[in-house]
Amino acid sequence: MNRFFYGRLAFSNLKKNAKLYLPYVLAVIGTSAMYYIMGAIFRDEGIKEMPGSDNLELILGLGCGVIGIFAVIFLFYTNSFLMKRRKKEFGLFNILGMEKRHIGKMMFWEIVMVASASIFLGVVAGVLLNKLVTLALLRLVDLKVPFGFHISKEAIFSTVILFLCIFGVTLIYNLFQVQKAKPIELLQSANHGEKEPKTRWLLAVVGILALGGGYGIAIFVKDPVSAVLLFFVAVILVILGTYCLFTAGSIAVLKLMRKNKNYYYKTRHFTSVSGMIYRMKQNAVGLSNICILSTMVLVMVSGTISLYMGVDSSMKNRYPLEINITGYDLQEHEKNLVKEATVQAAADLGIAIDEMSDYTQLSFTIYKDKENLIVQKSDGIAAPEGEMSIVEWITLEDYQRLGGKKTALEEDEVLVYTENGDKQAQQYHFKDKTLRIKEYISDLYLTDMETEMICDVYFVVVKDERVLMDIYELQKSVNEGRASQIVHSVALNVDGTEEQEIACADHISELLNVQDTEGGINVRVETRAENREGFMIFCGGFLFLGIFLGFVFLMATTLIIYYKQVSEGYEDKTRFEIMQKVGMSKKEVRASIRSQILKVFFLPLAMACIHLLAAFPMINRLILLFGMADMPLFAVCTVCTVGVFAVIYAVVYAITARSYYRIVE
Template sequence: MNNIYAKLAGTNIRNNRQLYLPYILSGIMTVAMFYLMLFINNNPGIDKIHGAANLKMIMALGVGVIAIFSYIFIFYTNSFISKRRKKEIGIYNILGMEKRHIAKVLALETVFVAVITILGGLAAGIVFSKLVLMLLYRILGFDETVMFFITGSGIRATLIVFGILYVLTLIYNLMQITFAKPIELLRGGNVGEKEPKTKWLMAIAGATCIATAYYIAITTENPIKVLTLFFVAVLLVIAGTYFLFTAGSIAVLKMLRNNKNFYYNKKHFTAVSGMLYRMKQNAAGLASICVLSTMVLVMVSTTVSMFAGVKDELAARYPQEITLYSTYDNVFEGKDDVTDIVKQTIADQGRTIENECSYRYLLLMLKQNDTSFEAAPQDSWNSDLAMINIITRDDLIAMDDRFTENDISQPQSGTVSVYGSKAYDADTITILGKEFQVGESRVFMADKDMYASLGFNDDYYVVVDSLDTLKDIFALANTDNRITLYRGVSGYDIDGTTAEKAACADAVNEAIQAANEEAGLNKEEDTEIVAGANGLTSRYMESRAGNEKEFYSLYGGLFFLGVFLGIMFLMVTVMIIFYKQISEGYDDKQRYEIMEKVGMSNEEVKTSIQSQIRMVFFLPIVTAAIHVAAAFPMISRLLMLLNLTNTRLFVICLIITILIFTLIYYVVFKLTSRSYYKIVGNQVR
């Protein structure tokens, strides 16, 4: 008896291969991608890469995203297949098969599909694992032999995750059979829908969600706030898209129907009426296509632009090859006592200093109230504060080599010059209660200090007339037991290869650590750090060459993950389009046959079909493009946190991504439309 059930299950899968084949192939690809992510994350060779921790974190994120979307995707396609097969199952029930017998057949079908999908996906993942790892090494510039490796823990995790997934799909299918009446099964997917009511409340809610998300994306300027509000905007866009496609599309279609010139046209009549009565079930599919298309465009364009601009990002984060940072608890004149040690160490390593700079400034984080910048409680410091850098003219010129002595005038006594990320238009500025006349003001962002200022709303460089004025402000800042530090920066560009520069930086770092030990910076007495010479409280260095491989590991990993997940989301989009075309084909077949019987010509039917397909084609992709355009300001600011300040590069990558995706989307739509035409049959002869 069990053999009969097995044969029947196998026959059902073969007879419904048009539905099951894409389902199984996409499932195999999903399982393979999940295993590959686990393979990369568990591969022992990854530990040899600089920045392995960042890379593993990225791959772990990829594992989670693929698992979540696998459940959503498999459930979506399974529910579609279950709906299309209700009539077939209803016939089994009418012919005498009890529901428990049908349940056995469905269980065996699920087992067959699960075994083929999971084992096929694992086999594909194992076969292509070495190739994928070689590709990742190539992206990261990591020269290492790739050994063939099978991760047992990855196989176990894959079996568990997808085993549970297919058990859940079986439970869902059995529930559909258990609670359905035979007559409902026989009617299957042909159950008609009443004309949907216009849900104005939902449409307004959708428009509000989209408008709020767009407002957040366009008006939020501070990168730290962008980071926290980005996911809020994403959730609002997703919710708004589903609401608008569900309710707004019905309202639009009714408006088109009320337009007599448009509606009573052979090209539009059947398309509009058919879409209107099916929009409740079609809206979710269209919204899913739109959301997934937006995700593909954003993910691929951002990760590609970050990887393409990695050298710019490295230079923005590390403006010079070797940078020494020091902080002091007082304002003093003269040079840092360690600069000679740094220069001597560089010379001992056989390197030549090609460019150097040295400057100091007082760093304050203050709350702005019109023209007054006031102290804020230390526990309230956040991104709403403005960064105020009190600096002398000579130090500002030394900070930025774009300036010469002729570019910046010396402020008169009692006046200051204000250079900032925004224009400062007021005639006066008050800092910690001390008022100054503003002699000169201009927009300016320091290249060498860009990274430090990214987390603040505004960034101002206030050029004072003398070091004495700077000392006065320093004294004001240190009242009420507040700790304010005077910051010194020394930067050096050196010659040599990346490896030579990194070795030199390591030697400099060792020399600095030794100097710190001698100055007592690493010792503690009574829980307070002992200050060194000139009130030195801390000192450390950063190296561009020393961090280059970690940068490539981070951005290369993000690029790999972006393309990897982009492929997955594209695959999900393709499957949704395919099953949507099949669903509409079955729904439209009988309707178009009736239209031909009442006098509609074959050419008119074909024109109506093309009109409907164009509507369905353009709506999700155009909406996705609008979403991306609205999100552009927020994404640009978010990329600044990742050191990508080259907006032009991001624009180019985004345009290219949109063009390529639109081309792929068009090709997929044309190919899946053939399935629609085959189902509709004579109407497209």
């Protein structure tokens, strides 16, 4: 046999199966190009030297890992669609006299051709698009664009190795499938799954319970720490529930539709419902994957867009005034030095102070159980009973100096301000100290007050610094070396540009270091402008990752829908030929197709939207961890993301529906 025979035969097979292999090759090209781009940007030395690149490097490293893992799962999964269509062809080769080792050689050459072309074109596309994607990333994070064109040899090497390994494992799996199957099994493989599945009520109930559990965690968990930990539990439960409901619940619903004689005994409903029942076991996995991938796209893109769009509001919430000075455990003379340095720095630079405030506070986390305030040990594993809250303690003198109401307090009396917390308690028990709540006040005038927090915040006004020190010592007795410190905060706005604000902050730091003979006061001076730059890099990096991964998952969703339509088309072709022979017109066939694919392929989108709606409260709490407290903005971003995704999904549906119709017609 000619040594080029298997190569020519493999090329001929790929040519005949171009409808199946072209989308697969395009998917490999796209995935490998994206993996190279992410790896090249991650390894770019120019980006590593930029300010704030640490967060960006961490995000890009995460992206490389996610795309690599996804490529393995996705390409192995899509290979199963190809094998399902090719098994009959391999069985025919075997019947006509080709031994399985000969079929194996042919399959080897097919993999070599597909792998060589797709990996090469993927790397080339990645190299060509890398600069464009890098420019987009740097534009998002508001960094300067470096000159030059960079090709990463390490990224090329890792891309080639990863995808060669994927194709190698795929080849071994395909050879094993052909080797273990008998020729008659290969010929009949396309007809597997025609036996009507039973209604598995237990699996349907498990799906409902799993989905209900995941939704319950997402909606009702309020503690942010628990929300982070339980988020992954909720994700697993929702994935499990989705698979169970698509597998068992869909069959149960279809059989109920069949029992409705007025609905079922109509031409288009009869053919679509009966066909879906017989193959729902195979459809369920594909539809579940489409639903889960769609949910991932919606969650990632809506979350990262809202984070990015909310950068300015987040920074204003975190830093209401432009320059913020925080001192730790300062003595009275040190507090005076800080205020004097602030005034002198502004005078030296010739800029006016528009607004200024200073006060002393103590802040730490507690677990509030009705009237009990319980401090958790810093190294504690189990949380005490009660809801996690943050308590901010300030003195009456500072409260009144900042504009608070004139009143007097006894040593065991406090004023309390909370926006969303419990206002029913009459007193607080903190260790062995009891504090009577004199009044719940309606306003507080702290310039760094953050009421939009991931948990309830209580601002407690005590009589004087002696009481404040007592509270400090009580919480210190629990946490010892890890106790929260008493903080003196000075915040101000100056009449100047951002550059002048930063210069003023730098000059304050210089003055404080010069004026203290022991080498400087324990203070931190920061500006909103400088922190905005770092936060913009962080949020822009996440937006880039969200859009990048969203595009990867969207590509996977499109390919799965396409293969599902093609697979369904080939399986339905014989059935619809029979229907036309017994009297159905082409119009009736088209109506039946439309009824079937509308039900099958828009169900995952509807389910993904339900998942997103249920996850909205938990995602909002997770976004709060990043300082974004604008729920209306998040809601708008989510609705817009769903709208755009639905349009793309509808376009994919329209294109694949035509492919389906061309096959069955």
